[in-house]
Amino acid sequence: MIRCVAWLPSLLALINLMRPSFFHHLHPPTIPAPQAQWRYTLGAGGIAVFLVLVLIITGALEMFYYTPTPDQAAHSVQTITYHVTMGGVIRNVHYWAAQFLMILMTVHLIRIVFTGAYKPPRRFNYLLGLALFVIVVLINFTGYILRWDQGIQWALVVGTNLLKTIPLMGDYLYEILIGGSQPGSATLIRFYAWHIFGLTLLAVILMGWHIFQVRRDGGIAVPPPSLRTDLQRITRYELVRREVLAMLLTSTVLIVVAGFAPAPIAAPIEEITAFSSDSRAPWFFLWVQQMLKWGDPFLWGVLAPLATLTVLVLIPYIFPHPHESELGRWFPKSNWLARLILTMIAVLVLGLTLLGV
Amino acid sequence: MDTTRRLTALAAGLLLIGSLLVVWAVFQRTNPVALTPSLTGQTEYCLTCHGDLPEISTSHPIKSFGCVICHGGERLALDKNLAHSTLRGGANPSALSVVELSCGGSDCHSGSPQASRDHIQRVMTSIQATYTGAIANILYTFGAQPDLKAHFGAFAVIDNETSTGITSLDAFESSKEDNPSIQTFGKNCLTCHISAAPREGDHFDRLTGCAACHTPDVESFPEGKTHGLTTAIPYTQCNTCHNRGNYDLRSMTFVERADQPTDRLHDYYQPIAQFTRCEWTLDCVDCHTRTEAMGDGDLHSNQSEIQYIQCKTCHGTLNELPQTYTITSEDDLALRLAFLNPVVDLQVGDTILMSETGEPLWNTHVLPDGTYEMTGKVTHQQFTFRPVMGTQCKQNPDEQESKYCHQCHAEER
Amino acid sequence: MPEIPRRDFLKLITTTLLTACGLLGLDTVIRFLHSPTNSPPQTVFDIGAALEYPVGTRTLLPQIPVVLIHDENGFSALSLICSHLGCTVEKKADGFICPCHGSHFGENGKVLRGPAGKELRSLRVETTPDGQLHLFLN
Numbered sequence: 001m002i003r004c005v006a007w008l009p010s011l012l013a014l015i016n017l018m019r020p021s022f023f024h025h026l027h028p029p030t031i032p033a034p035q036a037q038w039r040y041t042l043g044a045g046g047i048a049v050f051l052v053l054v055l056i057i058t059g060a061l062e063m064f065y066y067t068p069t070p071d072q073a074a075h076s077v078q079t080i081t082y083h084v085t086m087g088g089v090i091r092n093v094h095y096w097a098a099q100f101l102m103i104l105m106t107v108h109l110i111r112i113v114f115t116g117a118y119k120p121p122r123r124f125n126y127l128l129g130l131a132l133f134v135i136v137v138l139i140n141f142t143g144y145i146l147r148w149d150q151g152i153q154w155a156l157v158v159g160t161n162l163l164k165t166i167p168l169m170g171d172y173l174y175e176i177l178i179g180g181s182q183p184g185s186a187t188l189i190r191f192y193a194w195h196i197f198g199l200t201l202l203a204v205i206l207m208g209w210h211i212f213q214v215r216r217d218g219g220i221a222v223p224p225p226s227l228r229t230d231l232q233r234i235t236r237y238e239l240v241r242r243e244v245l246a247m248l249l250t251s252t253v254l255i256v257v258a259g260f261a262p263a264p265i266a267a268p269i270e271e272i273t274a275f276s277s278d279s280r281a282p283w284f285f286l287w288v289q290q291m292l293k294w295g296d297p298f299l300w301g302v303l304a305p306l307a308t309l310t311v312l313v314l315i316p317y318i319f320p321h322p323h324e325s326e327l328g329r330w331f332p333k334s335n336w337l338a339r340l341i342l343t344m345i346a347v348l349v350l351g352l353t354l355l356g357v
Numbered sequence: 358m359d360t361t362r363r364l365t366a367l368a369a370g371l372l373l374i375g376s377l378l379v380v381w382a383v384f385q386r387t388n389p390v391a392l393t394p395s396l397t398g399q400t401e402y403c404l405t406c407h408g409d410l411p412e413i414s415t416s417h418p419i420k421s422f423g424c425v426i427c428h429g430g431e432r433l434a435l436d437k438n439l440a441h442s443t444l445r446g447g448a449n450p451s452a453l454s455v456v457e458l459s460c461g462g463s464d465c466h467s468g469s470p471q472a473s474r475d476h477i478q479r480v481m482t483s484i485q486a487t488y489t490g491a492i493a494n495i496l497y498t499f500g501a502q503p504d505l506k507a508h509f510g511a512f513a514v515i516d517n518e519t520s521t522g523i524t525s526l527d528a529f530e531s532s533k534e535d536n537p538s539i540q541t542f543g544k545n546c547l548t549c550h551i552s553a554a555p556r557e558g559d560h561f562d563r564l565t566g567c568a569a570c571h572t573p574d575v576e577s578f579p580e581g582k583t584h585g586l587t588t589a590i591p592y593t594q595c596n597t598c599h600n601r602g603n604y605d606l607r608s609m610t611f612v613e614r615a616d617q618p619t620d621r622l623h624d625y626y627q628p629i630a631q632f633t634r635c636e637w638t639l640d641c642v643d644c645h646t647r648t649e650a651m652g653d654g655d656l657h658s659n660q661s662e663i664q665y666i667q668c669k670t671c672h673g674t675l676n677e678l679p680q681t682y683t684i685t686s687e688d689d690l691a692l693r694l695a696f697l698n699p700v701v702d703l704q705v706g707d708t709i710l711m712s713e714t715g716e717p718l719w720n721t722h723v724l725p726d727g728t729y730e731m732t733g734k735v736t737h738q739q740f741t742f743r744p745v746m747g748t749q750c751k752q753n754p755d756e757q758e759s760k761y762c763h764q765c766h767a768e769e770r
Numbered sequence: 771m772p773e774i775p776r777r778d779f780l781k782l783i784t785t786t787l788l789t790a791c792g793l794l795g796l797d798t799v800i801r802f803l804h805s806p807t808n809s810p811p812q813t814v815f816d817i818g819a820a821l822e823y824p825v826g827t828r829t830l831l832p833q834i835p836v837v838l839i840h841d842e843n844g845f846s847a848l849s850l851i852c853s854h855l856g857c858t859v860e861k862k863a864d865g866f867i868c869p870c871h872g873s874h875f876g877e878n879g880k881v882l883r884g885p886a887g888k889e890l891r892s893l894r895v896e897t898t899p900d901g902q903l904h905l906f907l908n
Contacts, residue, residue, distance in 0.1 A: 061799065061802055061803075064802075064803060065805075065807060075433055076807075078431065078433040078434055078439075079433055079807050082389070082402070082433055082434060082435040082436070083389060083402075083433065083435075083805065083807060084802055084805040084807065085798075085801040085802055085804070085805045086380075086383060086798045086801055086802050087802060087805065088383070089379055089383060089798075090798075090802060238361060241361045241362065241365060242361055244365055245361055245364050245365045245368055248365065248368035248369055248371070248372050248788075249368050249371075251372050252368065252371045252372045252375045255372070255375050255376050255379050256375045256378065256379065258379070259375075259378065259379030259382055259383070260379075260382070262436075265434075265436070265439055266439065266442070267431055267439065267442045267443045268431075268443075359776075359777065359780075362777060362780045362781070362784075363780060365780075365784050366780050366783045366784045366787070369783070369784045369787035369788050369791065370783075370787050372787070372788075372791050373787050373790050373791050373794070376791055376794050376795070377794070380794065380798070393809045393810070398809060399809065400809045
């Protein structure tokens with residue numbers, strides 16, 4: 001017993017040696033303590049990065065079994081779900097990580113606007129973030145389509161038909177997207193390629209750029225040192241520890257949710273034009289589906305979402321910026337208009353989503 | 358700073374506990390039971406839950422057929438709702454709306470009429486499925502059609518190779534009729550054709566489609582455990598529609614028979630019926646043939662056009678013996694039917710009775726002394742009987758239908 | 771007994787727990803990757819009535835692939851999968867020759883020339899009570 005205990009310090013020394021300094025070097029040497037708190041950042045950006053890693057790993061695992069052909073796709077999803085050892089859990093983790101990512105991205109966006117962190121020089125990075133947001137929505141939608149079962153039929157037909165309503169170039173865009181005049185095997189393989197490669201590659205590159213740009217812009221947004229009351233800083237070691245803690249908590253939630261809340265699944269599509277009882281859009285498009293009930297599909301299905309996106313893009317350009325002294329904390333008084341606009345958009349989208357549920 | 362360290366240790370513990378919980382929950386699930394039937398070669402997992410069901414019949418062994426080829430459903434799914442979401446006809450794949458998908462195919466029950474494998478085509482045009490007789494009679498009686506010919510059926514159907522002159526039926530929709538009696542008829546009197554759900558009550562309990570007849574005794578099985586197909590159909594199954602009461606044409610309602618008999622003699626026919634001993638000791642299918650019950654492939658206007666077996670089919674008349682023939686081929690229909698319900702050991706070279714239209718009465722046998730033997734398809738009982746010829750029968754030569762036999766031979770009860 | 775600093779103790783616990791999580795995850799991934807999803811190949815073949823193969827005949831059944839032998843000792847079968855690296859051997863006048871690496875087997879499956887080291891596999895054939903032949907691959 002004593003001998004064993006005597007071994008402990010040398011074992012601990014070994015662990016210290018194994019510390020992966022690479023991950024520490026991805027972080028700045030120190031960051032300001034008041035801004036390194038959960039209640040300031042909500043941890044949203046960092047957890048989003050972790051979720052992307054989870055998605056890449058679980059997605060790669062799913063690729064070992066998924067078959068992107070119309071007659072096999074839904075069956076291979078059933079095989080993963082029911083017959084591959086732990087396949088159901090891995091598929092559920094992939095599914096839930098994707099949905100959590102959508103939520104955390106939104107939380108991250110709200111945090112940035114509500115703390116005024118988009119103020120120049122961070123304006124460009126704000127745009128990178130919005131681009132990432134759009135791409136992740138598209139990745140989520142293409143992944144949803146890959147199930148190729150009766151649950152996605154409506155979304156596929158309506159979602160792609162929306163493109164056709166765009167004047168002049170609509171039909172052309174439609175054919176580029178689905179690879180023919182009607183959804184079929186070409187559509188599935190295209191969505192697969194976009195999902196696992198095209199969009200994912202773009203997202204990973206933009207994500208790297210987004211993170212790099214945070215450091216290029218001087219780290220997390222804070223007032224200049226002369227205006228700060230609390231000059232304390234934390235080391236990158238403590239920062240990594242907090243990140244690890246966030247990852248562990250996220251992993252726990254993800255695994256437990258995945259273990260007990262199955263991802264949606266339905267019977268394979270027989271005919272792409274056949275009636276499907278499930279006519280609901282994926283949850284993150286329910287607000288668009290609700291607007292489509294109001295009339296002209298081009299207006300409500302294409303222009304309205306694009307207008308929403310445009311307002312978000314314009315936030316750092318047309319609304320007053322918060323004063324330097326107001327950076328690094330929530331609700332800077334001077335950007336109330338930007339906050340109001342974002343709140344209105346959020347309430348509208350949320351309200352429409354709840355109507356559609 | 359130590360707070361983060363302590364929380365991290367705690368979170369690591371939580372993650373391990375959470376992961377172990379999920380792994381435990383996954384391995385807690387029932388092990389899937391795989392079956393790869395030789396006809397499809399595709400593994401299905403239905404037996405994970407349905408391992409306790411009996412094999413449906415010896416002609417459909419599960420090793421060859423599996424479940425999905427007939428029932429549809431999601432062969433890979435282990436979730437009840439998903440697995441059952443694409444079942445054909447719900448629990449009954451023989452429902453006429455899906456029967457072609459479930460039981461059809463040229464190797465199965467929609468083969469050629471020459472090979473007598475056109476079961477589905479025959480049933481779809483049969484009186485028991487179309488109910489043309491009752492519909493035509495009512496429409497004629499209330500002046501909605503000029504003749505007694507079939508124009509409407511329980512569902513629309515087309516017969517391209519008709520020999521009765523009726524090439525198609527439209528679906529009968531009582532809601533489109535003006536006459537209130539016809540509307541009431543549509544509401545109250547369309548529960549007997551085999552695609553209709555039966556009336557409430559144990560006496561009426563049966564499935565629809567092929568299973569209406571071939572899956573007997575539904576009410577005796579526990580819920581959801583009915584799994585059987587047979588050609589040994591007891592009279593009780595026929596009696597889920599027949600002999601259960603009468604339609605009152607004035608009120609257009611079905612009046613259930615009032616007695617509640619518990620023995621075969623009284624249960625078989627309604628109280629007013631006249632019948633002989635063999636008619637209640639045998640089962641309906643012992644005398645009535647496949648074309649009478651399942652149709653001959655043509656659309657008919659009335660039951661009387663298709664039902665033809667009489668006492669004389671087996672007993673002959675004073676002047677004529679019943680028709681017989683000797684089985685010469687291994688592929689003879691009689692041998693195939695006997696194979697499905699092996700109550701008799703029928704061989705090539707055996708001589709059996711034959712109906713007026715040439716259908717084999719395969720459960721009969723001509724004995725060397727000129728008498729006949731019949732084996733009950735359900736009861737397995739053996740009966741010997743004699744031809745009328747050479748007996749003291751005083752029957753008038755032009756009164757040969759069964760109702761005249763009943764005048765002397767009716768059973769008292 | 772040496773002192774263990776509090777922080778190092780926490781680190782040891784964390785590392786142990788995370789190692790356990792990692793091993794569990796690794797085990798999960800290995801099990802995940804090792805789930806066969808194709809239906810298992812056929813191992814029993816119904817090759818028809820025994821009467822179709824009279825005594826003294828050798829019948830090539832290329833789908834399986836085997837050669838079915840009926841001699842005075844009854845039915846037996848010889849696998850046509852080369853014992854070297856699994857190509858299908860070809861029937862020649864004096865036995866079987868593998869097209870891949872030239873192994874030469876005699877009529878009875880014995881190796882006449884390498885590189886194959888083992889003779890062709892002999893397979894079990896059974897006659898059912900109603901005279902049907904069943905061939906077993908293992």
